[in-house]
Amino acid sequence: MKKTYEIEVDCANCASKMETAAKKTAGVKDAVVNFMTQKMIVEFEDGQDKDEVMERVLEACKKVESDCEIYL
């Protein structure tokens, strides 16, 4: 399942840092961060609770880029 989230991130490099962090998060099959449209598209693994996974994604992103924001 795929879901799109609005995000706020300042620089293109930080966006790719977020993408890498999100991809590595448990429960995430794939993640794409689009800097231009300020969107994060997350594909979840089957049988995962997406809200729970997104909590982890947000935490992981905050670690690599403390300024970023994901609007859950």
Added chain:
Amino acid sequence: MIQELIIDGLLVVVIIACLILFKIASDNMTKKQKKNLKRIFIATVILLLVQTLGVKVFAYFGDNRWLRLSVYLLIYYIIGSDIVYKAYKGIKNGQVFDENFLMVVASLGALLLAIIQNGDYMEAIAVMLFYQVGEWFQSYAVGRSRKNITELMDIRPDYANIEVDGKITKVDPDEVKIGDTIIVKPGEKVPLDGIVIEGHSALDTAALTGESLPRDVKVDDEIISGCINMTGLLKIKTTKLFGESTVSKILDLVENASSRKSKSEDFIAKFARFYTPIVCYAALALAIIPPVFLYFSGNDPEVYTWIYRALSFLVASCPCALVISIPLSFFAGIGGASKEGILIKGSNFLETLSKTDTVVFDKTGTLTKGVFEVVAIHHNKKAKEELLYYAASAESASSHPISKSILKAYGKDIDTSKVKDIEEISGEGVKALVDGKVVLAGNDKLMKRFGIEYKDCHSIGTIVHIAIDEIYEGHIVIADIEKPNAKKAIEALKEAHVQKTVMLTGDKEKVANLVASDLKIDEYYSELLPQDKVSKVEALLDEEKGGKLAFVGDGINDAPVLSRADIGIAMGAMGSDAAIEAADIVLMDDDPLKIAKAIKISKKCLRIVYQNIVFSIFIKIMTLILVALGFANMWLAVFADVGVMILAVLNAIRCLFVSKL
């Protein structure tokens, strides 16, 4: 003295710039940008006051060095607290070596040196201040250009007006079912794909295709979502769900783009990963080795000088310019292209496209319209219109593309009551009774079957011979015609330094030859089956030396070829899912000129990327050398860093402006 004047002047410039920005641009700033601008402003004002009046004030308090220190620390706190915090978090999370870390070590180091020597704190503050100014500028410039793009790509409809029992209600486009009737008022976006059942209007398709000319629609016309209804009220019967509608597909493409990284981006990411630790250790070495060496060779070790140089070295080494500008260039290039109706699925494709030297076309649907049209009527005694009337009447019941094109050329309604005894002879044509006359319309086999003498035609295309009451009356030539821009498109490709153009077609040799020579295509291969096209493209791929091969198709039957080529370009493919899936680049309308445009955009973008890489690395290395040898101080290091970043970002933003290419 001169340096102090310059510094004061700079601070005044920053203050004025802040004031102007607050006045004219505060609506365009995010909260964070506003906050940071305020911080920069306050810190600069205090700094200027301390610089100009400080000496007297401090003298009044008896030149207490701790008072002086605490004033400067306050300024440092105002301007640099968040960077220090970020660096701390980075260290805590194991991401030690980043820009924040470099800046904090350099500025805190300079501050410590100043404390020990009771010297000038200005430099330490300036490092932070100008780093922040650079960051702010970068964030603002990027934000503005991003808004620029997203506003133009803002095609997502917020609601649909659905009509149930004569009442209109606003609903989420997701809730509309196939076959529902929706109403689109002037000024609204068409939310779902469908067919017009009432009204006529002009549509603005600029957001979809980049085409600025409005398109007229009337009853029974198909309408695609994402267009803006400009003039009249339209009633539309939906044919697709929102999720399958054009607008969703496009948004999906745009939002999913650039997940695939280009080689240059990978290079920069890897570069930054190694580079930052390396410069940190180099700076450490610069602080330790020369003093130790000097000490053991019996000279004055000049410890502070070397530490100062090492700190300046750190400031100068910051890789921001590269790390920020390279991904930004690709984002901007892809954004600029999508504004022109060219959707590029990832920055790697933009990169590959720029290296294209061979473009292979599938003829039908890309260079030619892919619909058959009557191109000539060679008549005997009867008038053209009369001949066309009989042919159209005889063919009126058939759904064959040839029949359809004749009916279209005739253009009027056929009175079917006048047409009787229609007999279709498969592979040959039709026989029918029109106005009591026996009409034969078909190829030479049909004529031979009925023993009618016919004339061969020199024109290329499909020939429909017509005989009325056993008398040969002439023939109609039907052909797939070239797109109006096809010739220009091939010329434009040559201009864009494409070495070779190749045309593949399933059509007959004669037709292929005519089209290829007319359009000045270098090579063509005719009478190919779909699987032959794949092997032909593979053969051409083998011939490539260093360059890349792009294949352009309309998405019908050529999905395998699209995925086999280095770059697959699907044209006007908004209807075909397979093509969107298989292609790397999707052209939203079917104008072949866009191919050359896409190549030009990619070349411009890559040129900017290389400019930025070479320029930034060159300046970095130069300043690093100057700093290490003691020819440049921390001031110069800051300006080199911030200056290069601002220039690189401005240069990257140029990728957005591609409409004139």
